[in-house]
Amino acid sequence: MDPVITPEQSVQHASFLSRYKYTIISLCVILVALIPLIILAKNSKKPMPATTAVVVPTVTPTTVPLTQQNAEPTLSATDTSVQNALDQSNQDLNSVNQIDTTQDSTAGL
Amino acid sequence: MTKKIVLSLSILILFIMTFAQVKPVLAVTTPGQRLTNEANRLENAASRSAARQSTELANIQKRGDAMITERITTLQNLITRVNNDSRLSADEKTSFVNDVNTTISNLQALKAKIDADTDATTARADVKSIVTSYRVYMIYEPKERLSVIVDNLLTTTTNLQNQIPQIQALLDNLKSQGKDTTALQNSLNDITAKLTDITTTLSTDKTNLSGLSAASANYTTVISGVKTDLSHVRTDFTTIRTDFTSLEIGFRALFKTTTSPSPTTASSSAQ
Numbered sequence: 001m002d003p004v005i006t007p008e009q010s011v012q013h014a015s016f017l018s019r020y021k022y023t024i025i026s027l028c029v030i031l032v033a034l035i036p037l038i039i040l041a042k043n044s045k046k047p048m049p050a051t052t053a054v055v056v057p058t059v060t061p062t063t064v065p066l067t068q069q070n071a072e073p074t075l076s077a078t079d080t081s082v083q084n085a086l087d088q089s090n091q092d093l094n095s096v097n098q099i100d101t102t103q104d105s106t107a108g109l
Numbered sequence: 110m111t112k113k114i115v116l117s118l119s120i121l122i123l124f125i126m127t128f129a130q131v132k133p134v135l136a137v138t139t140p141g142q143r144l145t146n147e148a149n150r151l152e153n154a155a156s157r158s159a160a161r162q163s164t165e166l167a168n169i170q171k172r173g174d175a176m177i178t179e180r181i182t183t184l185q186n187l188i189t190r191v192n193n194d195s196r197l198s199a200d201e202k203t204s205f206v207n208d209v210n211t212t213i214s215n216l217q218a219l220k221a222k223i224d225a226d227t228d229a230t231t232a233r234a235d236v237k238s239i240v241t242s243y244r245v246y247m248i249y250e251p252k253e254r255l256s257v258i259v260d261n262l263l264t265t266t267t268n269l270q271n272q273i274p275q276i277q278a279l280l281d282n283l284k285s286q287g288k289d290t291t292a293l294q295n296s297l298n299d300i301t302a303k304l305t306d307i308t309t310t311l312s313t314d315k316t317n318l319s320g321l322s323a324a325s326a327n328y329t330t331v332i333s334g335v336k337t338d339l340s341h342v343r344t345d346f347t348t349i350r351t352d353f354t355s356l357e358i359g360f361r362a363l364f365k366t367t368t369s370p371s372p373t374t375a376s377s378s379a380q
Contacts, residue, residue, distance in 0.1 A: 066275040071360045078272060079353045085196065085265040086346055092190075092258045093339060096251050103179070104247040109237045 166229045173223040173236040177216050180245045184209050184216075187253055196261045205253065212243065244323040248332075252321045255335050259318065262342060263311050269349065270304050273297065276356065283363055293359040296352040303345045303352075310338045 017024070066074060191197065191205045219239060226232035243249060276297055284290045314335045321328055 064275075066272075066279045068279075068360075068364050071279060071364070072357055074272075075276075075353055075357045075360070078269065079350055079357075081268065082265060082346055082350055082353075085261055086343060088196075089258045089262060089339065089343065092254055092261075093336070095190075096254045096258075096336070099246050099250050099254075101247045103176075104240050104244050106237055106240050109233065109240065 162229055166226070166232055169229055169232040169236055170223055170226065173232065173239060174220060176236065176239045177220045180216055180239070180243065181213055183245060183250060184213050187250065191257060194257065194261065196264045197257065201260055205257070209253065212249065216243065242323055248321055248323055248325065248328045251332050252318050255332065256315065256318045258339060259311050259315050259335070263308070263315070266304050266307050266311065269300070273301055279360070288363050288366070290363070293356055296355040296359070300349050300352045303349050307342050307345050310342055314338050
C-alpha cells in the first residue's frame with residue numbers, strides 16, 4: 001500500500017523553482033519591463049531651459065511743472081540723462097566702427 | 110653534321126626564346142584591348158573626379174555653415190543690445206527684434222538648403238548668397254546699430270523738448286516779478302533751436318537708414334552720412350548741456366535774490 005502524502009508534505013518536498021514559480025515569473029516580467037524604461041530614460045534629453053529674454057523697461061520721464069524748488073535738481077537730472085544718452089551713443093558708434101566688413105567679401109567664394 | 114644541326118637548332122631556339130621574352134614590349138595592342146584600356150582610364154578618371162567633387166562639396170557646405178553661424182551670433186548680439194536698451198519704446202524694440210529674427214530665420218533656411226545641396230556649383234552659389242543677399246556686416250548690422258542710436262537720441266530730444274514749456278513758464282514767472290531773464294532766455298532759445306535742428310537731422314537719417322537693404326548701392330554714402338550727422342548732433346547736445354548749466358546757474362542766482370531779503374532791507378527793517 002502506498003504511503004499517503006498530505007498536502008503539507010507535498011509543499012515541503014516541492015523544489016524551490018516550483019514553490020516560487022509565480023514570484024520568479026513576476027520578477028522576470030518586471031525586469032523585462034524595466035529595460036525599455038531605462039533605455040528611454042537614458043535617451044531622453046533633458047529639456048532645454050527656457051531662455052527668458054530680459055527686456056529692460058523703457059524709462060518714460062514724467063514732466064512735472066518746474067518750480068523754484070525743483071528747478072535745479074530737474075535741470076541737473078536732465079543734464080545727466082543727456083550725458084548718459086551721449087555716452088551710450090558713443091559706445092554704439094564704437095561698435096559700428098569695429099564691425100569687420102571684410103567678412104562680407106565675396107573674394108574666394 | 111649532326112653537331113651543326115644541333116647547334117643551329119639551339120641558336121634557333123635561343124632566338125625564338127629571346128623574341129618570346131621581348132614579345133610584351135613589342136606586342137601590338139588590338140583595337141579591342143585599346144578600347145578596354147581607354148574605358149578603364151576614363152572610369153578611373155571619373156571615379157577620381159567624383160571623389161574630388163564630393164570633397165569639394167563637403168568643404169563648401171562646411172564653410173557656408175560656419176559663415177551662417179557667425180552671422181546668426183552677430184544678429185543675436187544685436188537682439189540682446191536692443192532688449193537691454195532703456196530708451197527705446199516697446200514698439201521700437203519689437204520692430205527691431207522682429208526684423209532681426211526674420212533675417213535669422215532666412216539664414217537658417219539658407220543653411221538647410223546648403224546642407225541639402227548635392228552639387229558643388231549650386232552649393233557655391235548658395236554660399237555666395239550668404240554675403241550678397243544679406244550683407245550682414247557691410248549693411249545690415251551698421252544699419253540696425255545706427256538706427257538704435259538715432260532712435261535713442263530722438264527719444265532724448267523729445268524728452269528735452271517736453272521740458273522747454275516748463276522752463277519757459279518759470280522764466281515768464283520770474284520776468285513778471287521784474288527779474289532780468291535775458292541771459293536765461295537766450296540759453297533756452299539756443300536749446301530750442303538746437304533741438305529743432307537735431308530732430309530734423311535725425312529724422313532724415315532714420316528715413317535714409319530704413320531705406321537701406323542688401324541691394325542698396327549707396328550704402329557707403331548713407332552710413333558715412335549718418336555717422337557725420339551723429340558727430341554734429343553730439344556737438345549740438347554738448348552745446349545744449351552747456352546751456353543747461355547756464356540755466357542752472359542763472360536760476361540759482363535769480364532764486365537767491367527772490368527768496369532771501371537783501372541785507373540793506375533787513376538792516377533797515379531792524380532799525
